[in-house]
Amino acid sequence: MLQKMLARWVLIAVAVPVAAAGARRLSEAVEARRGSTRNSRLLRRSADTLQSLYGRKQRRRRWR
Secondary structure (H helix, E strand, O other), X not given: OHHXXXXXXXXXXXXXXXXXXXXXXXXXXXXXXXXXXXXXXXXXXHHHHHHHHOOOOOOOOOOO
């Protein structure tokens, strides 16, 4: 039982933020190469959702 609790904690504390950051970086790379697409917007939206679900503040982007 303790192992399951520890595994769940590791998933929430480590894997979810890493997945959100990876989705955001992938979205930025796709947008830099091909412009804004439906897939890149979906990746960015999913990263924002993951961050908001687990108590992270959304990063505010300054428009250039």
